[in-house]
Amino acid sequence: MTRSRDVPSLVTNAREGDPRSVARLISLVENGDPALPEVAAAMAPYAGRAQVVGLTGAPGVGKSTTTNELVRALRLAGRRVGVLAVDPSSPFTGGAILGDRVRMQEHTADRGVYIRSISSRGQLGGLSAATPQAVRVLEGAGCDVVLVETVGVGQAEVEIASLADTTLVLLAPGMGDAIQAVKAGVLEIADVFVINKADRPGADNTYRDIQGMLALGERATGDWRPQVVRAVAVKGEGIDDVITAIEKHRTWLTETGELRTRREHRAAAEISALALGTLRARIGDLHEGTALPALATQVADGDIDPYAAADRLLAGLDTRRLA
Amino acid sequence: MTRSRDVPSLVTNAREGDPRSVARLISLVENGDPALPEVAAAMAPYAGRAQVVGLTGAPGVGKSTTTNELVRALRLAGRRVGVLAVDPSSPFTGGAILGDRVRMQEHTADRGVYIRSISSRGQLGGLSAATPQAVRVLEGAGCDVVLVETVGVGQAEVEIASLADTTLVLLAPGMGDAIQAVKAGVLEIADVFVINKADRPGADNTYRDIQGMLALGERATGDWRPQVVRAVAVKGEGIDDVITAIEKHRTWLTETGELRTRREHRAAAEISALALGTLRARIGDLHEGTALPALATQVADGDIDPYAAADRLLAGLDTRRLA
Incomplete structure (x- = not known):
């Protein structure tokens, strides 16, 4: 428990880019601390500063590697980046997220990157309750982009879409039938499909399957048509294409007024x-x-x-x- | 939909024993009519007049026959009786309850008996929302005893115990292992076990199994020890013993103050x-x-x-x- 009088100095320090203060504020959010409303009030003015990008997919498609490469590319472009790895309470994902954190350690000395796993375990409302506030803390700390990564199992992937401006769904060839991977729910939430490990056999089939399903589910004129991008994240290939697709979606969101509508609904x-x-x-x-x-x-x-x-x-x- | 101004005359007529008015008031309750609070207000003074007896058990144990015989015995003793057969929304029980109603038709000409099936389908809160109000309508109509019968499947049997003063759990030999029948939840809620079809092979085993489990789960001194009664409802045998057990429980409830406590919690x-x-x-x-x-x-x-x-x-x- 953090004494309430600590909050103003934590906020001041977080605003100045102190990573320990950012970490402590996110802990307050994660633990449902009584000081939470005070943190929320302090962070309110910075709401909407960052572009919130959700990233989901089945275990093994390369989410952590892709996130890592996206962070590297965004940092090269001079942008401040926050990463929230959300553990949807499954005992099987805890290890993977711990692994993510270790692999992302190359960024830990970089003052322009905040990386944090948060657990939604035991919280009323789960992912949807704590994550929006954690995003606001990162916005308050000056992040231009916040990547929210979660394993695409059950309800979590739908929740991630409800809090992100742009949702990336990662697939990989040889991970089973793409039609099965792209379940009804996922097809609805994806703004960008990333076919990772695109140098493996079957990548062309996965690409065609996705394009075919998108053609079947063609939306109204003026609606966003999900982009399909190939990548080999482990070699850093295709990452720029992913960033181009995210920025294209951002432009569409802004020009159509959809960004505003989504954020008000949220x-x-x-x-x-x-x-x-x-x-x-x-x-x-x-x-x-x-x-x-x-x-x-x-x-x-x-x-x-x-x-x-x-x-x-x-x-x-x-x-x-x-x- | 019943116009609000009908409610006072329906209540007056129901108080005078008019079965059609009782039926219409229960329909208002069942359908969540806007006049429901008015009905509730009119019936409030009669709350707690009746002894509420819950009756549950697996399909095929003889619930409707037992209810029918209990009604007959209570009427011979000069008591006014209401029966609510609650359909817990399962498509498989609708037929059984319709069957009950047909079999109970011998009582339909008797002004001292009200028989009604109600459905909890689609209502928020299900059984627990509509049934207490329907019980109050029957209390208002002058019933001394209200029997609430429901198929012992899932949540319904626990809900019935939460609204009854006394809960009967019916079992039958040859209906599978008694230990399986008397699942943890049922053992907790039963005030009286009725082993129906007690003339069939295996009845003694069922009786011993129940007694054995009750011995294992012995409650504190002063607590009620569930009674175990044998019956052959289809021949009218053992029904008086069931009524004696119900009355014994009623005496215990009253003398210990437990009746008051239960009703306030409810x-x-x-x-x-x-x-x-x-x-x-x-x-x-x-x-x-x-x-x-x-x-x-x-x-x-x-x-x-x-x-x-x-x-x-x-x-x-x-x-x-x-x-």
Whole structure:
């Protein structure tokens, strides 16, 4: 637990680029620290400064290598980069993410890069609750680009798309049928497909399969047509093409006003999730208080009905004090 | 949809024993009619009048026959009886409950019996939302005993125990291993075990298995020790023993104050479920209103943080108008 009075100095130091202060602020977010609203308030003015790029894919497609190469290329272009490796609580991914961190150590001496794995384990709302705030901390620390990397299993890959401006889905030949890899959900969320390990046999088939499926699911004119890029991340090949595709998508987002729309939808979802969480906790607290037992006695005695009792309970729930 | 002004006359008629009015009031409850709070208010004074007996068990153990015989015996003793056959939304139980109703038709000309199947299909909260209100309607109609029958599958059997004063669990020999039948959850909820079809081979084994498990799970002194009764409902045998066990449990509930405690806990759970349902609906409405989009714009612009936005949203949520 961080004492509340530490927050202003942590924020000042993080703004000045101190990596330890950035790390401590992200820890506050990750642990749901009571100082979290204060951190959020301090970071609010920097919201939307960074381009948020999600990166997902099955285990083994080369996510960490691709992230590593994207960081290198973005740094060469003089951009400040944050990386959040989100562990979606699976016991099988913990090791992989630890591996990512070790492999990314070449960037650790670079003051323009922040790399951090965060766990969504045990948090109400999981990935969607902590990650937007961690992104804001990195924006506050001056990042131009924030890469959010998660293993594409279950719900996590859909959640990553809901918080990123641009979502990359990584595939690799020989990882099983591309049609199976590109499940219904993934086809919907991908802005850019990256066929990694494109020097391996089967890469052309994977490319054709994806293009075929995109043709089948052709969207309306004016909609974004997902890009398909080949890369061999381990050799640094195709990384510039990936960055070109990300920037092309960014231009489309800006010119169509879609960036604004997406970010407002995201903010609305985040606000109502926080509000409902507060209400649920407050109703839980009422079980400990005196109002609910008194009302329950009246209902059991037949003095009032449960609907009237629920109304009285809600009337006594002072929303101004919910914060 | 029933116009609100019909409710007082329906209530008056139901109080006077008119079965069609009772049926219409239960339909209002089942369908979540807007007049539901008015019905609840009219029925509140009669809360707790009846003894609520839950009856559950796997398909084929003879629930409907046992219910039918219990109704007959209670009527001979001059008691007014309500029966709620709750369909826990399984497509496989609909037929069985329809069968129950047909078999129970011998009671349909009796003004002292109300028989009704209700469906929990599609209702938020399922069984637990509609059934307590339907029980109150039957209490208002003057029932001394309300039997709530449901197929013991999944969550339904635990829910039935949470709304009944006394829970009967029916078993039958040859229905598979008794230890399997008496799963952990069922052993916890049963106040009375009825071994039906006790004239069949294996009944003694079932009886011994249950007694053995009860000995293993011996509760603290002063706690209720579940009764085990043998019956052959189809011949009317053992029904009086079942009624004796129910009354013995009732005496224990009253003398220990447990009846009062259970009913207050039930009322508290019902009130908070209704309150939380209202809040959830209200948060949903906010997506349609203007407050949330305006706050989302401010968050996207970096003018405020999402925690502050959630607080403002809640402050604007006037709980006095939630009813």
